[in-house]
Amino acid sequence: MIEQIAAAAILLTTPILMAAMGGLVNRQGGIVNIALEAKMLIGAYVAVVVSSASGSWMLAVLAAALVGTVIGWLFSLTITRLGANMIIAGLGLNVLAAGALGFVMTILYGSSGTLRLPDTVLLPRLLPEGVSQIPLIGRMLAGLDPLTVLAWVSVAALPFLLGSTRIGLWIRATGNAAQVVRSVGLRPALVQDVSTAFAGFFSGLAGAHLALYSIGIFNEGLTAGRGFIALAAFYFGRNRPWPTAAACLLFGILDAAQIRMQTVGLPPRLMGALPYLMVLAILVLTQMRSLRRAK
Amino acid sequence: MTSTLFKTWLERGTGFALPVVIALAVSAVVLLAIGESPLDTFSLILSESFGSARRIASTLSAATPLLFTAVATAICFRAGVFNVGVEGAFLIGGLAAVVAGFSLPASLGWALTPICLAIAAAFGAAWLWLPGWLLARLEVDEVVSTLMLNFIAAAITGYLVNGPFLSAQSGNNVTPPVHEAAELSRLMPPATLHSGFLIGLAILFVYAIWARRTPAGVEGAFVGLNRRFSRAVGISVRHTIILAMVLSGVVAGLGGASHGLGQLYRYTDGFSAGYGFTGMAVALLGRNHPVGMLLGAVLFGALASAGTTIQLFSDIPLDLVNIIQGIVMIFSVVELGRITIRRRARA
Amino acid sequence: MTAIALGASHVWKSYGRVQANRDITLAVAPAEIHAIVGENGAGKSTLMRILQGIERPDRGHVIVNDQKTEFSGPAEALACGIGMVHQEFMLAPDLSLLENLVLGDEPVRGRGGPLARIDWAAAEAQGRELADRIGIEVDWHRRSGSAPVHIQQFVEIIRLLRRGTRILILDEPTAVLAPQQVNELFDLLRRIRADGTTILFISHKIREVTALADRVTVIRQGATVFSAALTETSADEIASHIVDGTPPPRAASERGAPGDGVLEVRGLSALSVEKSRQLRDISFTVRAGEIVGLAGVAGNGQVELMEALFGLIRSTGSVHLNGTDLSGLRPDRRRAAGIGFISADRGQEGLALAASIEDNVIAGSQRQPPIGKGWWLSRRALRRVALDRLGRLSVRYGAARDKVSSLSGGNQQRVVFARETAGTPPLLLVSQPTRGVDLNGIAAIHAILLDFRARGGAVLLASEELDELQILSDRILVMVDGRIAGELAADADRGEIGRMMVMEGAA
Secondary structure: OHHHHHHHHHHHHHHHHHHHHHHHHHHHOOOOOOOHHHHHHHHHHHHHHHHHHHOOHHHHHHHHHHHHHHHHHHHHHHHHOOOOOHHHHHHHHHHHHHHHHHHHHHHHHOOOOEEEOOOOOOOOOOOOHHHHHOOOOHHHHHOOOHHHHHHHHHHHHHHHHHHHEHHHHHHHHHHHOHHHHHHOOOOHHHHHHHHHHHHHHHHHHHHHHHHHOOOOEEEOOOOOOHHHHHHHHHHHOOOOHHHHHHHHHHHHHHHHHHHHHHHHOOOHHHHOOHHHHHHHHHHHHHHHHHHHHHO | OHHHHHHHHHHHHHHHHHHHHHHHHHHHHHHHHOOOOHHHHHHHHHHHHHOOHHHHHHHHHHHHHHHHHHHHHHHHHHOOOOOOOHHHHHHHHHHHHHHHHHHOOHHHHHHHHHHHHHHHHHHHHHHHHHHHHHHHHHOOOHHHHHHHHHHHHHHHHHHHHHOOOOOOOOOOOEOOOOOHHHOOOEOOOOOOOEOHHHHHHHHHHHHHHHHHHOHHHHHHHHHHHOHHHHHHOOOOHHHHHHHHHHHHHHHHHHHHHHHHHHHHOOOEOOOOOOHHHHHHHHHHHOOOOHHHHHHHHHHHHHHHHHHHHHHHHOOOOOOHHHHHHHHHHHHHOOHHHOOOOOOOOOO | OOOOOEEEEEEEEEEOOEEEEEEEEEEEOOOOEEEEEOOOOOOHHHHHHHHOOOOOOOEEEEEEOOEEEOOOOHHHHHHOOEEEEOOOOOOOOOOEHHHHHHOOOOOEEOOOOOOOEEOHHHHHHHHHHHHHHOOOOOOOOOEHHHOOHHHHHHHHHHHHHHOOOOEEEEEOOOOOOOHHHHHHHHHHHHHHHHOOOEEEEEEOOHHHHHHHOOEEEEEEOOEEEEEEEHHHOOHHHHHHHHOOOOOOOOOOOOOOOOOOEEEEEEEEEEOOOOOOOOOOOEEEEEEOOEEEEEEOOOOOOHHHHHHHHHOOOOEEEEEEEOOEEOOOOOHHHHHHHHEEEEOOOHHHHHOOOOOEHHHHHHOOOOOOOOOEEOOEEOHHHHHHHHHHHHHHOOOOOOOOOOEHHHOOHHHHHHHHHHHHOOOOOOEEEEEOOOOOOOHHHHHHHHHHHHHHHHOOOEEEEEOOOHHHHHHHOOEEEEEEOOEEEEEEEOOOOHHHHHHHHHOOOOO
């Protein structure tokens, strides 16, 4: 049973983790991206369509990431160039994306429910079936897909990317003091656009993973608030890659355990509130600590 | 003097018109793309939403929850409190009113409705008091806390309608209906327009008075414009913030009650069709001004009610309404129509 | 041989109806320290913005290395070797000093591009070398926001030098520094000059100009009125050009005999609020009909003292107003007890700039009759009270519903005074009352303060303008490092006040 939960947890963590890594970089650049959900949803749709049409999971993943990037970029423009408030614009994009997808589904497929297309190619498993015989972690290893590996590689790479590359320094500086970045001749708006596009890229990948990991279908409720869980995760991890990843893993484990808890008698609907309650608790605790230190 | 007044109204007018025009332009393009005539569609929407007394009634009925959620949002936004948790308070208030409406003795008669409303207001107030207190006392970011509380509200109400308050008769996700005595009366049967609309108008009116003609309302505006200034002139910023949240909760809770007691007569999963967020769009569009918000609520009400019929009679999906709403939200906050939301300097 | 490293030729610039620069001509020779002096609002900042390519002149042009130059933007000025150190330091507080040093021009390993890896070892070596060359020590790994102000300033200068700045513009660089730090800065600037860097130094403190500059140009009301080598002029001559040929106006100060103590402060100490200096054991009295000046280098606790007296920050010790104990009360209660508060930060604390004039002038009275009656607020009474208050201090405005931001600095400050003196409180706490106010406005505000005193009011006045303190005050308290270092007569020798401001533990 532990084995199964572990395997499921890793699988459920991946999309949250990818979206959270994107959102984290975005937040370090000074933008709270509340529209991760929208970009995940669109990424998932694009992934299913492209996978079915091309028969290539790789093309599908790339297309999802690309669309996520473009939408992220456009979203960023409304904030950095038109001065839109990032929270409202983000909530607006979530509404817009849901509306646009429902519209497209109804027009193209006649219903806005679940989209099942022929010949949808799923994400491959990286390791041979045989590894599942390994005790404890076997099931988990057998389930590993390229995007999960990429997600965890990105967690390992981000500290370096943010800490030691030029773009990383620019992003951190922009989030900290945009006018300083401008004064040294860089363009903070452009830096923010890049960080938002990056968040879009990863959200698109996250959507592709949701859609193509196991069943290869799309429906409008597929993301089920995972974009907001990702937001919760990087607030929880205070924008640092490893703590944020740990929060994602925790949420993934909760999600995986939820199905089991049901049998023990804990209501699953209430369990769904847990990640959000935890973020609230963490916010309160960190504020209490920092206020006490100020005194 | 008149020129200043004129300028403010002109500013408000463009702030209202610009996002609407952009949204209509985008939907026109979308309609062209699927081979529908935008003009025909728009005139159909117009006639479907305002073409007859019955249609107007259904438009106003769809606008009713938005009146509440828009005012609830505006109370906070004008005080510089970035409350995105009206949706959650709407759900909590709605469930509270409905549960009171079927579990209190029907013998209370005419007193039942006001009791249900009061209970909903109290639950809504308590629900948003928490993030207000956290913001005022501990400086916990209210965007995140209220966002999280929306999900928590959805989870709690979702659990309750599937567990303790599940109706014995019907299958899933639904409470028993409220007593007939608790129902808000229909104004023009068979149309669904109910007296909740009148309550909404009254709330809007009280909001207008409160904002300009009470010391607390004026203090709210000062706090929204400049917190340091407010402190220095002796206004308690903490009290003002908490008051804004609590009042917002009262109004959102009443909105939920109106929806539960007047429209659905019960609480079901999916009780709110995103009214909290549409209300936010309405508040932004109307720039927290009562007249603007009334127009905005009617506009979105018209889109929602006409959208349903249009989907029946043509191939245009109802989702067009969401597209319009999303665009309106985004463009109501671009430079031209920027509302006064403080950017927190974390030095 | 270049004659003019940086200059301006007949530059004009207007913003709407305001003529900020009229026919300004400036010539800065290579490797010279050139001071630009002038009152607040004389047009110095506009000229600097033009020299940096942020603004374009309406007429005339900028000269760089003897060439007429038209900048398309600040990047081009930077490329010409012109760099500016602002009053607000341009360092990102959460990044380290080293990260700030290389930001925008990072040494990389291997190929370039945004993804290139920054060579931190090389960066640090460059930082050390530059710091050694100008003779300072920097802990490069320190978080910028937590580094001492003068180190932040030095790092900003080093950053400009590292990026090839040959012409360095400094905007009132000493405003935030303690005296020792000023000396350190001046030594550093002299060493930079010796390296061949040209320095343009903006100030309104004549003593600093005579101590440091090779040449001085005076700007008054948007025009250059005087320029000379320091060897050929004197402090008095410079001063006479800054203010219309005459020394600063002496306000008619009828210093009557002060009455009873209005404000009694005993053993006031404030808990440290993060970075700011705490207040330590402060005791003094302000009597009726008396203006007590508060002098000190910026950041020695003047702001905190005012905030503590008004209840904006917590403090221990006792504060009595006409015998009533105010200790522990919030600002609204202290205001009700009879204190008016003129904030040093007019734009952020004194006024709500986005609100109307009438709302600004009645703010704080919204619960008091006749405006507030319980739950009700009478707009008509509000308007009447507002017009009355505005009229009493003859504020010049278009309509009472106009935004207060549409007023000039002087009129804005009059709105603040109209509000704070409305209930004729026994005590006014006044900070930097004439900051950003033009000369006429200054005279009017001084008159308001003197009138307040003449009616028996007590005033505690903090100002960074010693002139102002000496003109208005009956006596002067000097603050150093959160304490009252001493008390002097208003007509004390400036040197003596200055010495007191820099004595004991000024960091």
